[in-house]
Structure formats: structure tokens, C-alpha cells
Amino acid sequence: MAVRTVRIALTGTLAAVALASSALVAPAVASTAPDRTAAAHRATQEALDAAVAEGVPGALARADDRKGTWNGSAGVADRTTDRPRLPQDRFRVGSITKTFVATVLLQLEAEGRVDLDDTVDSVLPGVVRGNGNDGRRITLRQLLNHTSGIFNYTSDEELQKKIFGEGFFEHRYDTWKPRELVDIALAHQPEFAPGTSWSYSNTNFVLAGMAVEKLTGRPYATEIERRILRPLGLRATTVPSTDPRMPQPSGRAYSVLVLDPAAPIHDVTELNPSVAGAAGEMISNPADLNRFYSALLQGKLLPKQQLKEMKTTVSMGDEAPPSNGYGLGLQVQELSCGVRVWGHGGGIHGSSSGAVTTEDGTHSLSLNFNADWVGDAGAVVEAEFCA
Numbered sequence: 001m002a003v004r005t006v007r008i009a010l011t012g013t014l015a016a017v018a019l020a021s022s023a024l025v026a027p028a029v030a031s032t033a034p035d036r037t038a039a040a041h042r043a044t045q046e047a048l049d050a051a052v053a054e055g056v057p058g059a060l061a062r063a064d065d066r067k068g069t070w071n072g073s074a075g076v077a078d079r080t081t082d083r084p085r086l087p088q089d090r091f092r093v094g095s096i097t098k099t100f101v102a103t104v105l106l107q108l109e110a111e112g113r114v115d116l117d118d119t120v121d122s123v124l125p126g127v128v129r130g131n132g133n134d135g136r137r138i139t140l141r142q143l144l145n146h147t148s149g150i151f152n153y154t155s156d157e158e159l160q161k162k163i164f165g166e167g168f169f170e171h172r173y174d175t176w177k178p179r180e181l182v183d184i185a186l187a188h189q190p191e192f193a194p195g196t197s198w199s200y201s202n203t204n205f206v207l208a209g210m211a212v213e214k215l216t217g218r219p220y221a222t223e224i225e226r227r228i229l230r231p232l233g234l235r236a237t238t239v240p241s242t243d244p245r246m247p248q249p250s251g252r253a254y255s256v257l258v259l260d261p262a263a264p265i266h267d268v269t270e271l272n273p274s275v276a277g278a279a280g281e282m283i284s285n286p287a288d289l290n291r292f293y294s295a296l297l298q299g300k301l302l303p304k305q306q307l308k309e310m311k312t313t314v315s316m317g318d319e320a321p322p323s324n325g326y327g328l329g330l331q332v333q334e335l336s337c338g339v340r341v342w343g344h345g346g347g348i349h350g351s352s353s354g355a356v357t358t359e360d361g362t363h364s365l366s367l368n369f370n371a372d373w374v375g376d377a378g379a380v381v382e383a384e385f386c387a
Contacts, residue, residue, distance in 0.1 A: 041070045043387030044365075047380040048074040055261075055374040057254050060085045061367040062286030063384055064294065071286070077251025077370065079265075090236055090250040090285045091368045092273065093353045094346025097239075097282040098205050102144050102329025103296065104212050104223045106306040114215055116141040116309065116328075120148075123211045127182065131189045138194045140211060143204040144328035145314050151188035152201040153181050163275060165258050168349070172271045175242050181206050181277060198316050198326065202279035205329070209278025220278050232295055237284040244270045247283065253350025256373045268350040280348055289355040289366035293343055296330075297361035311342070337386035341365075347372055356381055 038045070041063055048059040051074065058075035071087035108114050120128050120143065121135035128135030133150060142148040153159065162171040185203035192199070209220040216223055221239035229237050238247060246253075246269055256263040273281035284292075299307055313325025313332055323334035333356070334340050343356030350370060354377045357364035365384045369375040 037068055037070045038072075040067065041072060041384065043383040044070075044380060045072045045074070047376075047383040048072050048367075050379065051075075051369060051375040051377075054376070056369045056371045057265075058085045058251060058370045059367070059375070059380075060087070060089060060091075060286060060370075061365065061380060061384075062087060062290060063363070063365045064290045065363040079252065079254070079267075083251065085251055085370075086249055088236070088249055088285055088287070089368075090247055090283050091353065091370065092246075092253065092346075092348045092351040093282050093284045093289065093355075093368075094276070094280040094348040094351065095202070095205075096284070096289065096344045096346035096353060096355055097276070097278065097280045098329040099293070099296070099344050100224050100228060100282065100329075101205055101208050101212065101220060101278050102310065103301055104220065104227055105140065105144065105208060106302050106310055106328065107227055108212070108215055109309075110303050110306045114140065114211075116144070120207060120211070123214050124207065127179070127210070128186065128207070130186050133186050133190050140208070141309075141328065142194050143208050143211075145198075145326055146200050146204055147195050147198055147314060148201065148204055149190035149192040149194050149197070149199070150201050150203045150207075151185045151191060152199070153185040153203045153206070156184050156188070159184055163349075168257055168266075168268065168271075172268070173244055174275070175272055176274045176277070178206050178210050178277050181275070182210075198314055200316075202276070205279040206277050212278075224282075228292070228301065232288075232291055232300075234284070234288040234292060237282065237288045237292075239282050240273055241281070242272050242274045244272045246270070251370055254371050255350045257349075261373050271349055273348070276348060280346060286366040286368070289353075290357070290364035293355050293357040293366075294361040294364045297342055297357050297359065333381075335382055335386050337382075339385045341381065341385060345377070352377060354378075354381060358385075 051059045057079050058077050061072045063070045073085040077083050077085040109116050117139050119136050120138045138148045161167050212220040212223050252267050253269045254265050255268045310328045310330050313327045316326050325332050332342050341356035346353040350372055352369045352372055355366040367380050
């Protein structure tokens with residue numbers, strides 16, 4: 001579950017709490033790629049080094065393009081042992097989970113099992129009601145592009161007391177059911193009438209995961225595995241449900257947990273990710289993320305019509321550049337050099353990630369910082385595609 005807005009250009013944190021950087025400099029680790037490939041990605045490596053110089057314990061990235069694969073890293077995976085970050089390391093990907101969930105719902109639409117313009121209430125009768133919230137007026141599409149107006153449950157002050165700050169240590173292993181998370185959101189009035197504005201809300205995708213289960217009779221995690229992970233051979237990608245442990249290989253995850261970036265750094269690797277659920281609980285690694293987004297943009301997971309729907313974007317408000325937009329669990333961003341990349345960002349305690357690919361899916365980048373309070377992931381993306 002994402003806890004901080006690290007400076008990443010793609011939407012992805014579960015709670016938008018911006019923190020300034022702190023200084024914790026770790027030694028850089030050289031790229032594992034051959035010299036020629038490393039030279040082609042020198043700017044990307046320098047951006048990873050800069051993130052570590054700014055205070056990220058360890059940064060990891062992988063780029064795949066027509067020339068091959070490059071793996072880069074800086075800093076450490078473990079501040080206690082100084083073990084470097086490895087290309088195969090797994091990490092919590094946070095809101096990147098949303099693209100997987102949206103893909104499954106679009107596949108169900110292609111199969112004629114649902115229409116994304118169906119109301120939420122038609123699939124989950126009576127679930128979204130109260131305080132001005134009405135699932136009869138909200139469509140599944142509005143969940144996936146964040147135009148539903150439903151309050152973001154991770155912005156609830158009482159929940160934040162439990163999952164951030166000192167409350168984290170008492171509640172890190174708590175199990176949260178999707179309906180509990182939705183009910184937290186429904187205790188608040190909607191942010192706006194459905195379809196009239198845009199606001200990032202993790203509640204939308206908790207509901208989307210519930211819809212997948214209602215439509216298929218199987219948990220959304222099972223559908224992701226059978227429809228995406230197995231066909232693409234994404235063996236490092238998992239949906240952990242309530243399991244607090246990290247599969248190996250993986251490093252540690254670090255957080256200051258509070259608004260003061262000078263606060264002590266804590267190891268927050270173990271946590272029950274059910275508090276994120278279908279909005280952000282998945283685990284993956286750079287190779288799998290690149291393979292997933294490349295396959296998605298190349299039409300290997302969705303028919304043309306559904307991929308077109310997924311890439312049909314809405315404005316993300318006045319703060320976002322007009323060239324950027326949010327589709328169905330997928331965001332487009334125009335970089336400074338004019339290159340457009342599609343993907344998503346993700347944040348959860350101690351982990352900030354990003355995964356993007358070009359329109360044709362031939363140039364992909366995935367990255368991770370094992371920190372949630374510092375680091376400019378957007379600079380890594382810019383370096384890879386524009387430097």
C-alpha cells in the first residue's frame with residue numbers, strides 16, 4: 001500500500017503525502033550489462049546514482065529495447081549487510097497492480113461477460129450506497145479511470161493513524177477485507193458527481209477487484225494468474241493476499257513513516273498487503289514488468305477494441321500537463337523530448353516503482369527505489385527515453 005509521493009511522474013501512490021528528501025548516501029553499483037550497452041544507458045545509470053546520492057538506499061532499473069537488455073543499479077538492497085541490488089530482485093509494486101486488474105476486466109468485456117458501461121450496482125448490488133454515494137450512478141469504466149468521485153480510503157485520517165507512523169508497528173500484520181476498505185471510503189461523501197471530474201482513488205480498484213470476483217466466481221488474484229501471469233511466463237510476479245513475507249531474491253524496504261524526512265528510517269519489509277488489495281498488493285521484478293507492459297501495448301493481452309478503450313484517456317486535472325492522461329488503469333505521459341510512454345507508477349511502504357513502455361511496446365523501462373520518502377523516479381524515465 002503506497003504511503004508517499006516520491007517524485008515519480010506516473011500516478012501510483014496509495015496515499016499522496018509529499019515529503020522532502022533526506023541524505024543517506026550509499027555506494028553506487030556498476031551496471032551489469034556489457035560496456036556497449038552500458039554506455040547507451042549511461043544517463044539512466046547516472047539518474048539511479050543521483051537517487052542514491054539524494055537518500056534512496058538502493059535503486060534498481062531494467063531497460064529492454066531492440067538492442068537488447070540493460071540492468072542498472074545503485075546503492076544497496078540491505079542497509080545492514082550492504083548487499084547490492086540484483087537484477088532479479090523482487091519488490092512490492094504498489095499501484096502498478098491497477099493495470100493488471102484493469103486488463104482482466106477488459107478481457108471479461110471482450111468475452112461478453114460484462115460491459116464497462118454497466119453500473120457498479122449491477123455487478124455489486126447494494127455495495128456502494130450511503131453519504132451520497134450511489135453505485136447505480138457509477139459505471140465500471142469510471143472506476144477504472146478514476147472519474148467515479150468515490151473517496152480514496154487511504155486518505156481517511158483514522159486509517160492513516162493505523163498504517164502510518166507508530167501505528168504501523170501495531171497494525172502491520174492486520175488483515176483487511178475489501179468490503180472493510182470500501183466501507184471506510186463510503187463513510188465519506190463523494191468528491192464529485194460521477195463523471196464530472198477526476199481524482200485518484202484506491203477505492204475504485206478495490207471495487208474493481210470485487211467486481212472481477214463476482215463476475216468470475218474466483219478471486220481477482222486467481223484471474224490475474226490464469227489470464228496474465230501464466231500465459232506470459234511472469235514467474236517472479238505474485239499476488240500475495242495476506243502473506244507479509246517477500247519471496248526471494250529480494251532486498252529490504254525502508255520508510256520514515258512520518259511527514260518528517262529527517263525521522264529515523266525503519267525496515268518495513270514485512271507487512272500484510274491486504275490493506276492495499278486490488279489497488280496495490282502485487283510483487284514483481286523489472287524483467288516481468290517490462291514483459292507485461294510490452295505485451296499489453298503490443299496487443300497480446302487484449303483485442304484491438306479493448307486496448308483502444310484502455311488507452312482512451314481523461315484529463316487528470318489542472319495540475320497535470322494536458323499531454324498526459326489516465327486511461328483504464330493505464331497512464332500516458334509525454335516526456336520533455338516528445339516521446340510518449342504508457343505505464344503506471346506504484347508506491348507502498350518502503351517501495352516506489354515505475355514501469356513504462358513506448359506506444360509500440362518495443363522500448364520498456366521498469367525501476368524501483370527501496371524507499372518511499374525520497375527519490376526522483378521521473379528523472380530516471382526522462383534519462384532513459386530522452387538523454
